[in-house]
Amino acid sequence: YHTLRVILGDQLNAAHHWFRKPEPGVLHLIAELHPEATYVKHHIQKLCAFFLAMENFASALQDAGHHVQYLTLDDTKGQTLESLVLGMADAYQVRRIQLQRPDEYRVMMEYQNIASKASVSVSLTDTEHFMLPFEEIPRHFKAKTTIRMEHFYRKMRQRFNILMEEDHSPVGGNWNYDNANRQALKPKDLAHIPEPLLFGHDVSHILQRIERHDIPYIGTPKATLVWPVSRHDSLTLLQYFCDHLLPNFGRFQDAMTDQTPHGWSLYHSRLSFALNSKMLHPSHVIKAAVLSYRYRKDIDIAQVEGFVRQILGWREYVRGMYWINMPDYHEQNALNAERDLPEYFWTGDTKMNCLAKAIGQSLEFGYAHHIQRLMVTGNFCMLTGIHPDQVDEWYLGIYVDAIEWVELPNTRSMSQFADGGWVASKPYAASGSYIQKMSDYCSSCHYDVKEKVGEQACPLNSLYWRFMIQHRNRMLKNPRIGMIYGNWDKQDKAQQDAALARAEWCLENIEAL
Ligand code: FAD
Ligand code: SF4
DSSP states (O other), rough: EEEEEOOOOOOOOOSGGSSSSSSEEEEEEEEEEEHHHHHSSSEEEHHHHHHHHHHHHHHHHHHTTTTEEETTTTTTTTTHHHHHHHHHHHHHHEEEEEEOOOSSSHHHHHHHHHHHHHEEEEEOOOOOOOOSSGHHHHHHHOTTTOOOOHHHHHHHHHHHHHHHHSSBBBSOSSSOOOGGOOOOOHHHHTTTTOOOOOOOOOOHHHHHHHHHHHHEEESSSSSOOOOOOSSSHHHHHHHIIIIIIIGTTTTTOOOOOOSSSSGGGOOOOHHHHHHTTTOOOOHHHHHHHHHHHHOOTTTHHHHHHHHHHIIIIIIIHHHHHHHHHTTTGGGGOTTOOOOOOOOGGTTTTOHHHHHHHHHHHHHSSOOOHHHHEEEIIIIIHHHHHHHHHHHHHHHHHHOOOOOOOHHHIIIIIIOOTTTTTOOOOSSSOOOHHHHHBBBBBGGGOBTTTTTSSSSSSSSSHHHHHHHHHHHHHHHSTTTTTHHHHHHHHOOHHHHHHHHHHHHHHHHHTTTOO
């Protein structure tokens, strides 16, 4: 071979120009690596999903006539990415190493080391996945600076001509249908929630490998995997989403329920793993959704715009924020949060029903939908002041779709406000009344969502006020928040003291909540 190409586990893009036609002198390397499996404790389904998707990708390339070397954990014991790539280049006496740009800063540093140590030429090419070219990130984003998603999203809509009229106005007349998209589920809605499309892939051989190499993991191993692990699976899941879930996607995007077995997935696409591993291209997903909207009468603009916004807007935006702010992102802790993550984040064993449900399904499936991540677990961590490093570690490990470029801005910025406001204009802080409005969790909770003080009082209520008082000066910089303090200031001192005392008790006894 004259050329060694490296394909990372999240670079499974079959449409990449590398794969247009087989080249006899080119060897493609796909490898399961110990450091990648252990840089954080991953969910067992995440490990299985990546390894099986990588295996399938290698087989598909081989079937198409490409030369591929697939190495398992057995083959790469004791190796790092650097030692493996340099060792392979040496062993095959290649003249050049070709790499695709990694999405994680950590891997980018490793690639720079490889480039500096290699005795042959090393080149970096694009992954051809994102819609915003990497080189353009500095044009849209500025380090340590507030950049609003909405502004970026509108530019992307115009640039790619998505849901735009000929006169350059947004389809439907509005850029944003958030107000139509904040409905809770009513009991009559529950019976109509479609069953999620789950795959049943046999992963027993991967589980054995993971056990054999003592790779630590989150969750309980299961011999079958429900996640998509090939391009075919990913397209099937996308079609299922457009046919059955998109008609209600936006409407119930923020809703939560534990009253149906499908409550863990609702109308969400669960396409994040297929997208983040690059088995699916974002523009393909957007086109499929927009086409369904054009040809079907039961999908209105609020549903499809809500979906497009997540992918064309949020997903591209957090990638820009990640790269422009790395490596400093890791240091951000604007609210000086220092507490340890409670043990129940690893077991789901808490009397707070909202947390038990969001954590429980994360442990079971490696998945929670956005509002559970943001407003249940994320909100709790922010109100109780958990150190953002520990919050990041939990999110980065537990979700099948968690890769640092997308996890970090969502967790540290959006959910914890640890950036002091680069992403969100104010902290997404909420008391129990938000959970009660958007879910049915409170009706079967040990705690009383209406109470602020007393043993039965929902812990979030007093914790919310403690948080708001603690950060009052910072909050008042935001004009939209000032009126919230009116409610607090109206209460007499005894009421205020009782609420703050309950919050202190909750913090001191956080493991017992
Ligand atoms: P849907 O609800 O069906 O949305 C469609 C797609 O839009 C998703 O697949 C995803 O690609 C994209 N999307 C939606 N919201 C966001 C967002 N805020 N940022 C980026 N893309 C978005 N997403 C990840 O892919 N990986 C993560 O590690 C991750 N960590 C998160 C941590 C926190 C604290 C929060 C609040 C959100 C996080 N998200 C993450 C964003 C979002 O929650 C997930 O993308 C979504 O829940 C995945 O489920 P889905 O595919 O069913 O999404
Ligand atoms: Fe969560 Fe409070 Fe509702 Fe219980 S009462 S489910 S802790 S919001």
